Amino acid sequence: MSLDFDEFVLAAATADLSEEPDAREHADVIEFRMDLTDEPLAALESYEGELPILATNRAAWEGGEWDGSDEERLEVLAEATEFDAVKAIDVELEAILDGDAESVLGTARDRGVSVVASAHDFEGTPSRGEIASTLTEAAKHADVAKMAVTAESKKDALALLAATEQVTAHGDTVATMAMGDVGSHTRAVAPVYGSKIGYAPVDPAEATAPGQYDLETLSILVSELSS
Numbered sequence: 001m002s003l004d005f006d007e008f009v010l011a012a013a014t015a016d017l018s019e020e021p022d023a024r025e026h027a028d029v030i031e032f033r034m035d036l037t038d039e040p041l042a043a044l045e046s047y048e049g050e051l052p053i054l055a056t057n058r059a060a061w062e063g064g065e066w067d068g069s070d071e072e073r074l075e076v077l078a079e080a081t082e083f084d085a086v087k088a089i090d091v092e093l094e095a096i097l098d099g100d101a102e103s104v105l106g107t108a109r110d111r112g113v114s115v116v117a118s119a120h121d122f123e124g125t126p127s128r129g130e131i132a133s134t135l136t137e138a139a140k141h142a143d144v145a146k147m148a149v150t151a152e153s154k155k156d157a158l159a160l161l162a163a164t165e166q167v168t169a170h171g172d173t174v175a176t177m178a179m180g181d182v183g184s185h186t187r188a189v190a191p192v193y194g195s196k197i198g199y200a201p202v203d204p205a206e207a208t209a210p211g212q213y214d215l216e217t218l219s220i221l222v223s224e225l226s227s
């Protein structure tokens with residue numbers, strides 16, 4: 001399967017690649033959270049799973065747990081693209097705009113690995129217009145523009161969905177979701193408005209963001225609502 005994100009992609013998030021067989025039934029890719037494990041490159045080296053990998057090495061300043069320098073973090077992410085199973089990487093939009101990610105973006109381009117440029121708001125939900133401009137900016141640098149917000153009201157969820165529809169209608173490929181309980185349903189509904197990636201933990205006890213559904217539930221909801 002090529003990872004062009006033309007169709008919705010269900011990503012099973014995990015820090016443990018040995019869980020891949022549990023994800024196969026419902027997921028299209030494994031989101032490997034490199035920042036949540038000790039030896040991520042060694043884990044990629046011994047990966048024998050069937051699902052392609054979207055590699056994420058999330059910075060602490062963007063809600064992740066990488067505790068080394070940013071330079072090293074992006075270098076390790078670039079090294080991950082050497083593995084055939086790695087078909088996409090996630091790079092923080094802020095690192096891209098700061099100019100820190102030029103090398104990893106170039107490496108990904110040279111190796112034919114797709115790039116997801118992501119932005120997170122853990123405090124709340126910007127206006128529809130602000131979400132749309134962040135997504136539009138991210139889309140200039142990557143194959144998929146991703147934004148995760150924290151919804152505190154139904155109005156927040158609607159702002160996210162409206163921005164998703166707007167930027168998709170403009171022709172960009174986006175992935176959107178609202179974190180938290182109030183926003184949970186957007187994980188199932190945003191794909192109706194164009195969102196091309198959904199995330200769910202392989203192990204429901206190890207959610208990688210607040211408000212995630214388990215893998216089977218998200219898979220069922222998305223296919224029911226989008227068909």
Ligand SMILES: O=C1C[C@@](O)(C(=O)O)C[C@@H](O)[C@@H]1O
Binds near residue numbers: 013031056118200
């Ligand atoms: O950025 C994202 C989206 C996410 O935060 C979510 O809300 O599902 C889950 C993370 O694993 C992933 O890297």
